[in-house]
Amino acid sequence: xxxxxxxxxxxxxxxxxxxxxxxxxxxxxxxxxxxxxxxxxxxxxxxxxxxxxxxxxxxxxxxxxxxxxxxxxxxxxxxxxxxxxxxxxxxxxxxxxxxxxxxxxxxxxxxxxxxxxxxxxxxxxxxxxxxxxx
Amino acid sequence: xxxxxxxxxxxxxxxxxxxxxxxxxxxxxxxxxxxxxxxxxxxxxxxxxxxxxxxxxxxxxxxxxxxxxxxxxxxxxxxxxxxxxxxxxxxxxxxxxxxxxxxxxxxxxxxxxxxxxxxxxxxxxxxxxxxxxx
Numbered sequence: 561x562x563x564x565x566x567x568x569x570x571x572x573x574x575x576x577x578x579x580x581x582x583x584x585x586x587x588x589x590x591x592x593x594x595x596x597x598x599x600x601x602x603x604x605x606x607x608x609x610x611x612x613x614x615x616x617x618x619x620x621x622x623x624x625x626x627x628x629x630x631x632x633x634x635x636x637x638x639x640x641x642x643x644x645x646x647x648x649x650x651x652x653x654x655x656x657x658x659x660x661x662x663x664x665x666x667x668x669x670x671x672x673x674x675x676x677x678x679x680x681x682x683x684x685x686x687x688x689x690x691x692x693x694x
Numbered sequence: 695x696x697x698x699x700x701x702x703x704x705x706x707x708x709x710x711x712x713x714x715x716x717x718x719x720x721x722x723x724x725x726x727x728x729x730x731x732x733x734x735x736x737x738x739x740x741x742x743x744x745x746x747x748x749x750x751x752x753x754x755x756x757x758x759x760x761x762x763x764x765x766x767x768x769x770x771x772x773x774x775x776x777x778x779x780x781x782x783x784x785x786x787x788x789x790x791x792x793x794x795x796x797x798x799x800x801x802x803x804x805x806x807x808x809x810x811x812x813x814x815x816x817x818x819x820x821x822x823x824x825x826x827x828x
């Protein structure tokens with residue numbers, strides 16, 4: 561069912577310094593910062609040959625990554641995102657097997673303009689998993 | 695400098711249940727368990743179209759992931775691995791920029807039979823980074 565690893569998301573406190581780390585120290589290609597007010601983050605994409613790293617900085621008062629950064633002062637991996645062909649079929653298969661979908665259980669439009677869902681970390685090896693319809 | 699994302703490593707307490715989760719619930723292709731006594735882990739490879747997820751279970755008394763699992767009872771992402779063309783050149787570039795290399799600073803032969811180094815999470819956004827010579 562799951563396909564490509566779409567991205568690994570790293571929550572960071574200082575997007576400018578984090579971008580410089582990936583660009584200058586690690587020598588990767590990075591995008592311009594992209595504010596996503598609907599998702600409460602500003603994103604920089606690190607473009608690797610086979611996938612992306614997304615650096616996420618909190619944006620606004622209700623950022624979904626603010627609490628994570630309170631607990632992880634240095635930053636850290638926030639979630640990983642797998643692609644699926646059909647997000648409703650994926651959701652129904654997962655729920656039938658007892659996995660918990662976060663929020664309302666209905667897909668939202670994610671930061672790439674595609675339907676996404678998040679799965680409960682306790683059901684997936686302590687890892688917050690995003691599914692994105694490819 | 696960094697190239698492909700070689701893998702994301704997830705530390706798990708129960709490799710059999712974790713393998714079933716990725717195979718049966720998430721529908722991915724998974725390998726047979728592979729004991730790596732020199733690295734203190736048993737590994738299952740989850741083969742995605744563009745990269746791998748590695749499920750790591752502690753093996754032996756001195757497993758490097760045992761303490762991580764004491765702190766993270768459900769498991770969790772332990773490290774991410776980027777490929778580099780020349781690991782000694784990569785190390786020297788990173789050290790010149792003030793980044794800390796773990797251990798002796800000399801590459802070891804990793805679980806794929808290639809030279810690897812680990813970088814200090816405090817210097818890389820709270821993320822343990824492995825570099826592997828491609």
